[in-house]
Amino acid sequence: MSEPQITPDLVAAHGLKPDEYQRILQIIGREPTFTELGIFSAMWNEHCSYKSSKIHLRKLPTTGPQVICGPGENAGVVDIGDGDAVIFKMESHNHPSYIEPHQGAATGVGGILRDVFTMGARPIAAMNALSFGLPSHPKTAHLVKGVVEGVGGYGNAFGVPTVGGEVRFHKSYNGNCLVNAFAAGLARTNAIFYSAASGVGMPVVYLGAKTGRDGVGGATMASAEFDETIEEKRPTVQVGDPFTEKCLLEACLELMASGAVISIQDMGAAGLTCSAVEMGDKGGLGIRLQLDDVPQRETNMTAYEMMLSESQERMLMVLKPEMEAEARAIFRKWDLDFAIVGETIPEDRFLILHGNEVKADLPLSKLASSAPEYDRPWVETPPAPALVPVPEIGLLDGLQALIGSPNHAHKGWVYEQYDAQVGADTLVTPGLPAGVVRVHGTGKALAFTSDVTPRYVRANPVQGGRQAVAEAYRNLTAVGALPLATTDNLNFGNPEKPEIMGQFVGALKGIGEACIALDMPIVSGNVSLYNETDGQPILPTPTIGAVGLLKSLDELIAGKPETGDLAVLVGATKGHLGQSALLAEAFGIESGDAPPVDLAAERRNGEFIRANRKALRACTDLGDGGLALAAFELAEAAGLGVWIDANDIPFLFGEDQARYLVAVAQADLAGLQAAAKAAGVPLALVGQFGGETVTLGSESAPMAELSKLYRSAFAAALGV
């Protein structure tokens, strides 16, 4: 079949800039074939090459005694003792979810699960951080319904509990929703599989589902700004099949246990191309592929289509040749395709054959290592203007503005569609600060959270970046876990704009500082740029996914306040209202600076909570919405009222960091106060749990009434 002529238009349609095309000509010394152009475009787009972000990502802290494998593999690996490891990552599926929310979100979940089990881990927990446009925007309800169904549909059928996440609404996401999927799995530290090929003449094996024309051009699209012509750029939407993925999981784990696997890589964006190049590049080898042997779902597929297809539920593996028959039998048993599609070769070559024709013949290492790398111009985000005068508002009116908004209302409508219990190891289901899952068959447990406050990041990228990590640290601490490590999913606008690049650089600086200070290195992550529609960027949204360890189930703090328990505030309160949820929800004001994050105080206060867990009946972190919202949520979950002895808005709704609200039995207060004094941690008795009313200072309302508002506001706002 003849391939199209290479023209400047065709090069541009592949998202390659003229100078990048010149670089290709230099590398190969001739004009590329159509298939080669496709391969370069897939490898060199932002999504695969991280060309705008790499030089900044290198500055992040990625090591620590607990880290077994940091960024660069399919997922990060962290030691949790006793020969066990947790393997996790977070990844975006923003653009596909905007086009087809159900399948986009479902395949996002499928992709991140594969990243985890490719490394030999059995997935034990998932989370999803979702950002949508305003509920009043005509597309929002459709997107929310589709995405939530897709997440639940895939995760539930596959059999992984969804234990946490976030849902937020802001007008900046009107044309560009964010779907950030997290997965974590467990493996033994001596049975972790990596992607570097080794050995010459080893068979390259294709595993899983057949290849169709799914998402051809998807990776190129994911790195393009949306505009009105998006409808025409739409490639075939990828459709996920969780039942096939479940078989693929079992087959892969069985195959790994058999000792047949040299290296393995999942086929994600730019499928066969990316996975083959990565395996060869990391192993310092070349790869020859014979495309006729690729299992195909459709007829007459071209080399170009096969190399760029994003069909789901596929893996590429380098196999020990003597184990071929055994490996084939395992895959046949699970009813999956197993085909030898090529071999490793000694020379630095990526050789693609289809029929008798050479469709691509490229220097393999250059595809990965010679990808362009940009130090894009950036400008530091100017200091946020001073906070505008805060309008008057009643204390309870303020609380109702928060709990009646879809951003802070009860999210049961979302997470009740997710199976949080499959596997029967979930100890803490969504709704509390962090999800907690037992390490099966042991007395240990892992805690999971995902956090970021995009308003803060926009106002002050450095403090906002720090805050995202600090909040994750607090959420893990609030269930009694020791924070271990972090994955980051960095969603930003167009990096070619210096002010957007400035947000990126600033946020990364803050994230890095916090990860060092709180001893939670970044072990994996994903960058999603060009999240803009018609030039309007999203709020900078560096989602932080974090994992913490409970060495024993006794360490868990997951109780509820009881009648008569005291409400005790841990940490210092100054009443910072800049960029607060109260101003945003009650008045639509997004003004002032983000709250400053004192990392030493974060650490000190977190250590205090963990050291005194026995005195704490219940604990929650103070995030946006401040003391008032935290007290309400803690009481509401326990079916009790609460009284907070404070009459001023800044104290009740300020968003100072490094704070927790704890419920303490009266008998335990004196001991806790002494411990706080010794540790230098500010502690204040602020109220009491019990009764049936919510009282803020001199204002009261029945809890039943507020609870009704809190639990119905989400569905009401979206009309679902």
Next chain:
Amino acid sequence: MKARVTVMLKTGVLDPQGEAIRHALGSLGFAGVTGVRQGKVIELELAATEAATAEAEVKAMCEKLLANTVIESYRVEIL
């Protein structure tokens, strides 16, 4: 007036249900089934009396509700 709408996944879009049927047929001994695509049929009773009006109406229904036009195609028959 009656209308019949046939909704199918677009060519090239993975059809897990169709694949499951194909697989089940094979295991029941029906050899030689090389592909299965499944979809749905929706029958509508309409008050409209003119075929052209009815067809336009049903097409609008398909675009808005009956088919997910991102991944599905549809065919309308007026009976």
